[in-house]
Amino acid sequence: MAANFWTSSHYKHLLEQEDVDMVNTLDKEKGITLEDFKLIKMHMANYILKLAQQVKVRQRVVATAVTYMRRVYTRKSMAEYDPRLVAPTCLYLASKAEESTVQARLLAFYIKKLYADDKYRYEIKDILEMEMKILEALNYYLVVYHPYRSLSPLLQDAGLNDLNMTQLTWGLVNDTYKMDLILVHPPHLIALACIYIASVLRDKDTTAWFEELRVDMNVVKNISMEILDFYESNRMFTEERINVALQKLTLRP
Amino acid sequence: MGDGRWSRAEWLQQYDLLGKIGEGTYGLVFLARTKSPPSKSIAIKKFKQSKDGDGVSPTAIREIMLLREITHENVVKLVNVHINHADMSLYLAFDYAEHDLYEIIRHHRDKLNHSINQYTVKSLLWQLLNGLSYLHSNWMIHRDLKPSNILVMGEGEEHGVIKIADFGLARIYQAPLKPLSDNGVVVTIWYRAPELLLGAKHYTSAVDMWAVGCIFAELLTLKPLFQGAEVKATSNPFQLDQLDKIFKVLGHPTLEKWPSLASLPHWQQDLQHIQGHKYDNTGLYNVVHLSPKSPAYDLLSKMLEYDPRKRITAAQALEHEYFKIEPLPGRNALVPCQLGEKIVNYPTRPVDSSTDLEGTNNLQHSLTVTAVSGNMPGAHGHGRWNELWGYLEATRCSTGPSxxxxxxxxxxxxxxxxxxxxxxxxxxxxxxxxxxxx
Incomplete structure (x- = not known):
């Protein structure tokens, strides 16, 4: 399916930013703001990454898991689908889809290890039940395309495929999963935005190269700005704010 | 969802369940009809909950994942997915196909005692290649094509149209799973490409083309082309007999014709002295009774080319001269357009109405059960799931920091x-x- 992203369900189901930023009514009633919503999703993306590092799966599995989690919350409420269960379950499902199955038992073990907090405490049975609910919520669309794939050919084409640039852009792509970009933009444009930022940072002149690509540079720049905005505001995302947001979910409306 | 009995499941209300039609390691296949008009037949594949308590089987996940992305006239259509939360079972609903190549070939060999007419062979082959060309252009490799996985639609709007089926994951099934010998079904290695038999790690779409070649020959002669005896072992053992059968017909492969042969593990190690063995080349044309100059033979020999890099692709095969000469291939492979050709009435699939969705046998002393499960290779049966993991290999990011x-x-x-x-x-x-x- 590598050949045609353009006929994939991923492409067909790309969303507008407004749709992604819709806080579910049930969550609104609990006082969840758009800011909280984004914060919780970012925190869960981090949680998935931490778990993934424990169970040792590839970055691609992490990326797929985060995408699943973000897709789930365009359709379901956090009040009904507790993010603290959805996050590890998405990693569980993604590990199967990406052919590197992780046992539920192992996940349950590392969940306990990572969080002493009872609110994170979920058992194997909970994960297995949630797996089916997530499959349904995703409407069984499981194939996800990621920016990683186009990254190395693009870097190579631009003559920027040295270790430094590769690592920098790869890191930037990883960070894009802390945002909803993957739900809104085609992955190769996200990859281009990361290359764009990296080339500006490292003072590489890529103007000519970008001009030759037949892509809408305005979109690439907008994605770049969004990523940079994220880095700016990232400093204000404290543990405390995340906890306050998560706490709202457990409160009665 | 009630007390978990399937009969209470809401989604099931839209179907009339007729009975079991197949069985494999993954679970069971049932025949049902939709209640709402226009009523149509549906094959429902039930996946067992994996025994080790690890949720939805990865095989099911992969099959859903792939089928959700593809639409083609010659690929089986996934019409619905259902989940029973109570017992955590998963059901895939497909458009039902009355026939498959295994049963069609068997009917000609054992009942009719005459070969399949040229029009039908050519139309079946063309449609198979057409579906395969679509899959390959989408970076999917089926990896386990064999007659029982190739379905043919029964009477109706799509009569005689081929549907490639069984998009699972044989890789998972190479791990020790319950052998299928219980119900007389043997997982076959007969359609496996020589590079795989020699231990190639990388699959290409050429493995499917080898299988198509074997199936083409089988459609012509009604006998499997290379019937090797399988070595049973837990993880992908060396299948010497299968290679032996191939070499006997096609002759010994040479480094000259197949340069990358030297890098294949089993050839390199050569523990069974496959390199030194001398074979008399029987001649493929003798086996399939074709003139070496006929277009049919030319196409077949290009599909059975040893070097996977030189083997004909599905797209190339569709352009082959064989499809441009009379009789031309048609959409309804079972009913020739020309008058004078006899129309064969193929038997319908046996349905075991004594087995419910739980796989429980309702009739204690039913004879039907033995009759069906005894020799039911089935549309979705033949046990082993086949797979399509190739495209994932192709898209996997293997570089970059961990x-x-x-x-x-x-x-x-x-x-x-x-x-x-x-x-x-x-x-x-x-x-x-x-x-x-x-």
Missing amino acids: AATVEKERANGDARISCTAEVKTIIRFSAGRETSGR
Whole structure:
């Protein structure tokens, strides 16, 4: 399916930013703001990454898991689908889809290890039940395309495929999963935005190269700005704010 | 969802369940009809909950994942997915196909005692290649094509149309799973390409073309072309007899004709002395009773080319001369357009109405059960799931830092964050274009 992203369900189901930023009514009633919503999703993306590092799966599995989690919350409420269960379950499902199955038992073990907090405490049975609910919520669309794939050919084409640039852009792509970009933009444009930022940072002149690509540079720049905005505001995302947001979910409306 | 009995499941209310039609390691296949008009037949594949308590079987996940992305006239259509939360079972609903190549070939061999007419062979082959060409152009490799996986639609709007089925994951099934010998079904190696038999690690779409070649020959002669005896072992053992059968017909492969042969593990190690063995080349044309100059033979020999890099592709095969000469291939492979050709009435699939969705046998002493499960290779049966993991191999990112190095990268990432304003300014004014950053 590598050949045609353009006929994939991923492409067909790309969303507008407004749709992604819709806080579910049930969550609104609990006082969840758009800011909280984004914060919780970012925190869960981090949680998935931490778990993934424990169970040792590839970055691609992490990326797929985060995408699943973000897709789930365009359709379901956090009040009904507790993010603290959805996050590890998405990693569980993604590990199967990406052919590197992780046992539920192992996940349950590392969940306990990572969080002493009872609110994170979920058992194997909970994960297995949630797996089916997530499959349904995703409407069984499981194939996800990621920016990683186009990254190395693009870097190579631009003559920027040295270790430094590769690592920098790869890191930037990883960070894009802390945002909803993957739900809104085609992955190769996200990859281009990361290359764009990296080339500006490292003072590489890529103007000519970008001009030759037949892509809408305005979109690439907008994605770049969004990523940079994220880095700016990232400093204000404290543990405390995340906890306050998560706490709202457990409160009665 | 009630007390978990399937009969109470809401989704099931839309179907009339007729009975079991197949069985494999993954679970059972049932025949049902939709209640709402226009009523149509549906094959429902039930996946067992994996025994080790690990949720939805990865095989099912992969099959759903792939089938959800593809639509083609010659590929089986997934019409619905159902979940029974109570007992955590998963059901895939497909458009039902009355026939498959296994049963069609068997009917000609054992009942009719005459070969399949040329029009039907050519039409079946063309449609098979057409579906395969679509899959390959989408980076999917089926990896386990065999007659029982190739369905043919029964009477109706799509009569005689081929549907490639069984998109699972044989890789998972190479791990020790329950052998299928229980119900007389033997997982076959007969359609496996020589590079795989010699231990190639990388699959290409050429493995499917080899299988198509074997199936083409079988359609012509009604007998499997290379019937090797399988070595049973837990993880992918060396299948000497299968190679032996191939070499006997096609002759010994040579490094001259197949340069990458030298790099294949089993050839390199050569523990069974396959290199030294001398074979008399029987001649493929003798086996399939074709003139060496006929287009049919030319196409077949190109499908059975040893070197996977030289083997004909599905797209190339569709352009072959064989399909341009009379009789021309048609959409309804079972009913020839020309008058005078006899129309064969193929038997319908046996349905075991004594087995419910739980797989429980309702009739204690039913004879039907033995009759069906005894020799039911089935549309979705023949046990082993086949797979399509190739495209994932193709799309997997194998380079780039691991998660751990990435984390390190992030730690240094503060530098990026601290100069965002500067970078933004540059971006805003670069190339002289205004952008509206959020």
